Amino acid sequence: MKLVHPSAWSLSTKLAVIVCLVVVGVATVIGVGVAKKDRDALRDALAGQARLLARWVATEAGEPMLRNDIWPIYRLVRQTAAEGDANRKTILTIMVLDTDGLVVAHLQPERNPIGLPLAVHDDAERRSLASAMTVTGPTAFEDPARRFIEGVAPISVAEKRLGVARVRLSTEQLAEATREATMIVVSRTLPLAAVGSLVGIILSLGAVRTLKQLAESMARMGRGEHVPLMLKGGDEIARLGEAFNRMAEEVAAKQRLERELAQSEKAAALGRIAAGVAHEVNNPLAGILNCISTIRDHPEEPRLIERYLPLIERGLLRIRAIVRDLLIEQRAENASEASEPARLDEIREQILASIANRNIVLDWNNDVPDSVQVNRPRIQQVVLNLVENAIHAMPTGGRLRFAAVIADERFLRMAVEDDGIGIAPENLPRIFDPFFSSKPEGTGLGLWITARLLQAMGGTIDVQSEAGSGTRFSIRVPYERRGDGPAQQ
């Protein structure tokens, strides 16, 4: 199984693990507490027994010691140990020492010969011997290494101190009790943890099912579908589901509304365009028809033809310009998405030609390599439209700037800037409307078409302008890289 960071675990796993940990944690805390208390109680009991045994040996050994009668003292030691063993108390050792620390009797006589100082092998033994030799009454203490509990009792007869009795009980019993308690805790905890985890899994699966549905529904909503959630119960998650269902309905309603609105807007725009076309075409047509009518009414006046023919021609040219622009717009809108190298430098010559006999300087800064793929006809149309506008804005000449760079992984950024007459602030909001033009001879379709082209490509256009000092159009348009190859110049 692959290890996954806990933060990435599914909610059902997390909940099960948390429940499991909590159950095991609580059981462990309680178990450790119980085991410790148990051990302490047993320890105290053992200490009491050690004290009692030491006291018993001390009492019984007093008279024989007074009489230098060694053998009965050894028998006492041996018998006490035997009785301790019979009572399942592991007596590690019993010893009787005189006031000089010489062995009077020892349960292990071979290693602790009588009449010799007690053999001590380490500092802990030495310290416990020293403290045992000075006890004033029966006492018990636990060995620092916790191997045994020692009971010590002074031996005295008629106020004369003769020595000391020491009894050591194994703490194996304590360890065993602790082990048993631990086993009980473990054996109780495991099933509890298993049951707890199972409950946790079932509960979390219930909760998570709704959440999963929610996530799926959200994803489908992103794709425009709307599937209401099937909800059970009335808990927080169910309420969340309800809220989601309501929200989804509202979103759907809003989307419907937006679609309808867009539809009606489109219809309205179409109407406006149609009206604009009608109006724009109607004016020259009316003039032309007027001219023709006048000519027909006065056949005797050949000068009229001479006078009106240019007017008729101008009117027809205007109509042709409008139709041409509309065709361009139509072509552009229908142009395929096929990407091809940008080759922006191609249009540079065209621009130079159009400013040839005007007092205009061109600053051309194209940093877009040919490897960049764009919809070339549309882009070129956009740039040409903007350049045309700029040229018109500088009737007395000026400086025309063009710059193109790769903005980021997805977009190119281009700017067309002039230092011409600028746009009056009140006109700025309307410059992208069809048939809006501040120029008497303009069709008012150029910027509208530009904006429509960019919109079709997924790009944007911005304008900054100040009356008298110039205008700057900034556009962003998406691009692709040719293959995976590096950009080429």
Place this chain on the structure above:
Amino acid sequence: MNFWPQVRGGGDGVTRRRFGRSTLGLLALTAVWPVSGLAGEAPVRIALTAAAVRDKLPFYDRWAAYLTKRLGRSVQFVQRRSYHDTLEMLRAGELDFAWVCAYSFLQAEDAGIADFVAAPVFHGEPYYRSLIIVSRDSPAETLADLQSKSFAFADPDSLSGYVVPRAMLRDSGHDPDHFFRLSFFTWDHGQAIEAVAEKVADGAAVDSYVWEYMAAMRPEIADRTKIIDRSGQFGFPPMVARRGIEPALRRKFTAALFAMTDDPEGRNLLQALMLDRFAAVPLSHYDSVREVLQRSLQAQLHVQSQNMPR
């Protein structure tokens, strides 16, 4: 204060021992009640000491019942811890018979307290020895190897368990009072064997009869010991009678002991004691004991005179 006594002969040691014994006498007094109370007459009391084997006390009930039948009087065995106590009770008329060490017997005879009744015959002879035993895995090979070790004696009035080993030490040029690091009394030969088996004592001097008995009956104890030295032979601890006892009772008792081989029950009892029979021996039989006794006394007197303030 040093708890350890220097075991030595002489006045100081004797005083200490007397004090010990008088206290012990009360503690260790374990009476075996008469099997049947015959009306009118007091029971016949026989004392058992370290000379007898005492590991199976119900045996003595059986023996008492047997003797009761033979004597026509209730017989009671009583346990006495030390020979000294036993002699004192014989003197006081508290006992009728006693099974004592040869050394105690001579002391009692010399003091006019008791008379010889019968000597047990062990392995065909009325003799026994003192054995020096050590733990089975002890490196000691002779009594001399036990210098500065701990040693168990049976009883200060025991021939095999005290007098003889001390004499053996003296004979080999050692001072028995300072030879051992530490010595103590177990008041019983069997217990002395056990003290060595348990390695409380590095060595002990025991009655050869008791050791053989233990080797046969309690091998789990005796097998943990081995014999490294043995003395010459001495007259076996006899059964004695209080001087002044009714002659008829003494005769009857003696006859009953001698006749134990004549009936199955008596033979059975003798077998349990690992004895062949009870027999009469001449008093000269105990001459070797007397000799050791005198040598020991002289040695003690010598030590005492040396210690006397000038």
